[in-house]
Amino acid sequence: MLGFLKQPVVVAAEINVNLVALTVMGLVNRLWALSYPRAVVFDEVYYGQFVSLYMKRIFFVDDSGPPFGHMLLAFGGYLGGFDGNFLWNRIGAEYSMNVPVWSLRLLPALTGALCVPLAYQILVELHFSHCAAFGAALLILFENSLITQSRLMLLESVLIFFILLAILSYLKFYNLQKCSPFTAGWWFWLLLTGVACSCAVGVKYMGLFTYMLLLAIAGVHSWHLIGDQTLSNVSVLCHLLARGIALVVVPVAMYLSFFYVHLTLLYRSGPHDQIMTSAFQASLEGGLARITQGQPLEVAYGSQITLRNVLGKPVPCWLHSHKNTYPIRYENGRGSSHQQQVTCYPFKDVNNWWIVKDPGMQQLVVSNPPRPVRHGHIVQLVHGITTRYLNTHDVAAPLSPHSQEISCYVDYNISMPAQNLWRVEIVNRESDTDVWKTILSEVRFVHVNTSAVLKLSGASLPEWGYRQLEIIGEKLSKGYHQSMLWNVEEHRYGKSQEQKEREVELHSPTQADISKNLSFMARFTELQWKILTLKNEDTEHKYSSSPLDWITMDTNIAYWFHPISGAQIHLIGNVLTWASANVATLVYVCLFLWYLLRRRRKICDIPEDAWRLWVSAGGLCVGGWAVNYLPFFMMEKTLFLYHYLPALTFQILLIPVVLQHLTDHLCRSQLPKNAFSALMVAWFSSVYLVYRTFSPLTYGEPTLSAAELRALRWKDSWDILIRKH
Amino acid sequence: MTLAAGCRQAESGPRCGGLRQRRPRRPAGEQSRPAPPPRAWAPLEAPVGVWAPLASVTLLSFASRFYRLSEPPHVCWDETHFGKMGSYYINRTFFFDVHPPLGKMLIGLAGYLSGYNGTFPFQKPGDRYEHHNYIGMRGFCAFLGSCLVPFAYLIVLELSKSLSAALLAASILIFDTGCITLSQYILLDPILMFFLMGAVLSMVKYNSCADRPFSAPWWFWLSLTGVNLAGAIGVKFVGLFVVLLVGLNTVYDLWELLGDLSLSLVTLGKHLLARVFCLILLPLALYTAQFAVHFAVLNKSGPGDGFFSSAFQSRLIGNNLHNVSVPEHLAYGSVITMKNLRMAGGYLHSHWHLYPEGVGARQQQVTAYLHKDLNNLWVIKKHDSNTDHLDPSCSVEFVRHGDVIRLEHKETSRNLHSHQHEAPMTRKHFQVTGYGINGTGDANDFWRIEVVGRKAGKRIKVLRSQIRLTHLATGCILGSSGKTLPKWGWEQVEVTCTPYVKETPNALWNVEDHINPKLPNISLDVLKPSFPEILLESHMVMIRGNSGLKPKENEVTSKPWHWPINYQGLRFSGVNETDYRVYLLGNPVVWWLNLVTIGLYLLMATCAIVAIKRGVQLTVEFKELSEVLLHSGGKIMLGWLLHYLPFFMMGRVLYFHHYFPAMLFSSMLTGITWDTLLKFCAGCLSCSVGKRVYTYGTLALMLLIVYRHDGRQRTLQLLPLPFTCKIIPRYISLPCYATGFVIGLAY
Secondary structure, eight states: OOGGGGSOOOOOOOOOHHHHHHHHHHHHHHHTTTTOSOBOOTTHHHHHHHHHHHHTTBOOOOTTSOSHHHHHHHHHHHHTTOOSOOOOOOTTOBOOTTOOHHHHHHHHHHHHHHHHHHHHHHHHHTTOOHHHHHHHHHHHHTOHHHHHHHTSSOSHHHHHHHHHHHHHHHHHHHHHHHHOTTSHHHHHHHHHHHHHHHHHHHHOTTHHHHHHHHHHHHHHHHHHHHHOTTSOHHHHHHHHHHHHIIIIIHHHHHHHHHHHHHHHHOOBOOTTGGGSOHHHHHTSBSTHHHHHTTOOSBOBTTEEEEEEESSOOSSOOEEEEEEEEOOSBOTTSOBOOOOEEEEEESSOOGGGEEEEEOTTOOOOSOOSSOOBOBTTOEEEEEETTTOEEEEEEEEEOSSOTTSEEEEEEEETTSOOOOOOOEEEEETTOSSTTOBOBTTTOOEEEEETTTOOEEEEEEEEOOGGGTTOEEEEEESSOOSOOGGGOEEEEEEEEOOOOSHHHHHHHHHSOOOOOOOOOOOHHHHHHHHHHHHHHOOOOOOOOTTOOOHHHHHTTOOOEEEEEOTTTOOEEEEOOOHHHHHHHHHHHHHHHHHHHHHHHHHHTTOOSSOHHHHHHHHHHHHHHHHHHHHHHGGGGGOOSOOOGGGGHHHHHHHHHHHHHHHHHIIIIIOOSHHHHHHHHHHHHHHHHHHHHHHHHHHHHHHOOSOOOHHHHHHHOOSTTOOOOOOOO | OOOOOGGGGTOOSSOOOOTTTTOOOOOHHHHTSOOOOOOSSOOOOOTHHHHHHHHHHHHHHHHHHHTTTTOSOBOOTTHHHHHHHHHHHHHTBOOOOSSOSHHHHHHHHHHHHTTOOSOOOOOSTTOBOTTSOOHHHHHHHHHHHHHHHHHHHHHHHHHHOOHHHHHHHHHHHHTOHHHHHHHSSSOSHHHHHHHHHHHHHHHHHHHHGGGSTTSHHHHHHHHHHHHHHHHHHHHOGGGHHHHHHHHHHHHHHHHHHHHOTTSOHHHHHHHHHHHIIIIIIHHHHHHHHHHHHHHHHOOBOOTTGGGSOHHHHTTSBTSTTTTOEEOSBOBTTOEEEEEESSTTOOEEEEEEEEOOTTSSSSOEEEEEESSOOGGGOEEEEESSOOOOTTSTTSOOOBOBTTOEEEEEETTTOOEEEEEEEEOSSSTTSEEEEEESBTTBOOGGGOEEEEETTOOTTOBOBTTTOOEEEEETTTOOEEEEEEEEOOGGGTTOEEEEEESSOOOOGGGOEEEEEEEOTTSOOEEGGGGOOOHHHHHHHHHHHHHHHHHTOOOOTTOOOOOGGGTTTTOOOEEEEOOSTTSOOEEEOOOHHHHHHHHHHHHHHHHHHHHHHHHHHTTOOOOHHHHHHHHIIIIIHHHHHHHHHHHHGGGGGOOSOOOGGGGHHHHHHHHHHHHHHHHHHHHHHHHHSOHHHHHHHHHHHHHHHHHHHHHHOOSOGGGOOSOOHHHHTTOOOSOOOHHHHHHHHHHHHHO
């Protein structure tokens, strides 16, 4: 019973002092004086506003990436008790007392510090010596650009951390594969790979590059597994399934969960509501929901509605009309119908209200029971305030002469041959008898006589049209485009037959009762689509740079400048490390090609296992560098030096790999080996010296004099701020 | 015996190209195996079996492409561009286009030879040709378009050694309405596709000759590949994809040779050099030669002048820069015009009109103007004195790099001025105005003049020097943003002072006109650019032109994913109900079959490759089949990917017809894949049943294609895809049936 007590309880702990020392150094190096400067630094101004919105639970859309990174930063704010009350409007603004600067910056700094031991572990798992691994960690430790980036409330260091974690766990998993597949450890590292990948992608879309690289590597390894004929078919299948689940299914699920948390946290309406569809807006608290809550769902004859264009570009707007007519002649001499203007108006207005009328009946109220409008029904649209029919005819539109003009024409009381009939086509219908629903249905209006489609052209009218947006009748329906689709946003059943009463009714807020809840997947799809397609206006930035500038670090970014003391923080790398990393990459590629060609001719310069090591380490480091760097050449957005940092991290890991290979295989005798080691020591000391030299620009203190700053300007293209006295 | 390669006809020596001979390192055990069981499909024996189908396929192809070629007798779609450019070659006037010149030169040549005199204006689609001879140009394009079918036939035959696969691929192309429509008009696409398929065909042929390197046919096909590559890239830059395909194939080829230890390093070097010469140097030389011809032919000033730099324009007869002489170095007091270096940059311009209320300071407008005008003239003055340098008593003082100057507008005597007000369109830049009276302004009128890549103190040259004007007070740089000003600015181009110090052509200028009576004039002929310079410049202009073809906001554009599913076609002719209507749309059966086949191919290839990797024992037949599937099919699949995927990354405006090169590959893949699948099925079943399955399967596929072929593709309705299914074929041509039966009888 108590047999276990017969043996002494022994806890044998194995502590890798290297690892502990590196972690401590990393923490000191990254966390030292973290809350200095107590001012908004560079992109903190951008991420900060999202942290505030999280604190206030207000919905937003950020086109720069998925929400996981923002949520992590917000978590820091939550821990520090941030209430979200700070106006993020200017770089350099002092933080007020309620902003927990330290805890906001803590998470990026911690992840940045942990990159140091991760680098060590990765090289160890790649079967390189502890000495090489230690070297790699030191290089990461003394890389000024990585330090700057991790000491501020920015996302790059978090991204790099997850990337390295994914690589490390895959390597651990792969090394376990040979001896003990399907053990707990094997599963743990495999799953951790997937989780880390999804976190990396969740922080920034750049993480996708590394994810793809890992998938490719895993693909190659699986291919070898398929070729391994000692394994049975069933076990090969199990292996493949396990990888599929851990590296594809788990990341996708995690990614969805980020959005789930994001959408659960942010339930209040906010500044970016307008970008989303009416249905999405209605799912948020406040905003549109306050108006639409309890509207009747089915549009019926006699309904009073506002029609919102589904496209939402250039601005979201509603179908609108007003008393003013089109000018008889436009500036270019073309004539118009001189009928009442129909436009698209980007603000809520009583003139946005329209009444759905049955062409066969004269009344404008909803009968009891209401007769719903279905797909394919013919309706007339009466403008609520002016009571004129929406019409189109063979007159050229004001700005798009190839299309028909849309106007409002004749009062509904005057009986005329019906030429203002519109066919309602519900585009997202499920069956052909679908009812036209508020908010949910996307509808196309086809003019019965001319088969023109009501469309937003996107151009804004000149002064006579009050700069509102032009509405046209597009005759050739070039397939499906969102600018032709409309949805009902506000809706009520009309009750008053008299025009005066109706005007009062139109002015009053809508009321009634039903709720429309979107499913999570629908909300996710919409938000994801908006994030991917939302295009910010192409902005030129003083510190933007092109990818070619990054390799040689021809550019820097001034992050912060103290207006009085002149202390400053720059994103500027350790020049020596960058140069060495470039040389290492070049050496690697040349040697690799040399070996490859020679091996093809059956001449082996290095032993087989050294070659395999060389390929795997290089594939990871050079591959990681390439996938994180080369795609930027094809991107058209504004790019900054910090986009290069993930690629740089991989390139730095390559330096010790190349160095160890050179010592092991190219220095044959003892003498060059010793000389090489001495050279290494000298080189590492100079790396440290460069780090010390630039650390005032990295940490923002101590303040340097103008002469010292000028001395630090090693390249003419660097923009270091020197005050004129 | 498998079918030998085409080079058999050239030599009667050892056979080349047979699939078996090309794999010398086959395990010995395999060869000593007993003969394989009788096959379900008939191997091809006589050359008659190859030539007769080829002839009929070619005949059908020509018949379908030349049928009613002259209709409609008006300009269709892009004929308005390419026909017009053909006319430019005949008239020898200079123009600008985003594509390299070969295609348009050939169109021009065809027109010239067929008696077209270049007088038709080609103004807009729908213009009637009347008495002008346009058949020659259309016929030329249709001829090249017809060649695609025999090319596809030969390529598939060479790759798969199977007559039925070749016939299947050929019939797909013969009866594809899209290919027919695209071949019948004066367009670049038939020319491009001709060279593209020619390159693939010769590549495949020289691969087949690999067992006899350096023989005459080997050299012939290798250099023909190079010639075709030059042709493909000379028509459109899309030709780069086929260059990539051939390049990858060559790298693979060399890699195999490198692994062959029986070859000495010297032989390897010879292989490498031969390929470098035929596939790199030869195409480059031909490509350059095209441009040489292009520049030699077009020697008159024309609509393309404005796109090019001042130096370039001096080559063109009729341009005002041709054969003029001006002083070479800028001096104080010189009257100059300054041209912006960005494409279609315009001259620095000012006029009496002021910026309107609310747009920066209410001072005189400064813009960039594309036409020559007196208001483009500026006088260079010293920043601190207002002396008249043209006074004969003054000595000539040259402007030097780094000098601080003042630019005075000649007509209005206002100084070029900038200040920290935001520019009218580009809000982050500073406004540039004309300021001061009779040359007296303030310190904001001072600019430092610098030449790119020059040391301080050097003089500044007309035309040659690239000048940057830095505003002294704010440090910003004078540039043209390229945005058009609204009505108040007479729709001229905005000029700003940019605080972002970047090396872009937007911020660089050169001096074009230069008037200074005190300086000796030199002839500008010495400044004429050399051929490499104009070659480089025309490429830069073409690349910028291509990337400038951005879709406008809210424009409905064709997306690459629309293409393979035949989602939406292109209207070639006929807006109204009564017009003669031509609509470019693929034969839905063909296109959807192609689409399904790509999935099928991937599935089959995966199965085959996994089976081989897992070491499954295959019979010789299946080994051969998987060899064809993986190697030959793989090449074609790669071609399809290379001609399709890059479009997803292109930012420019895309059209449906961009998919047709990829569609050719996809059709050939269909031929190979279905043939392999049917052979495989036949191999699995017993002999007689298998034979029947194979024969009927092939027949059924062909009839399916023929059935959906609507010979009168010109009358297709303007309907999106879901409705095209309702189009009932008007007639099914008898010859198509006949071919089907002939093929059936062959088995």
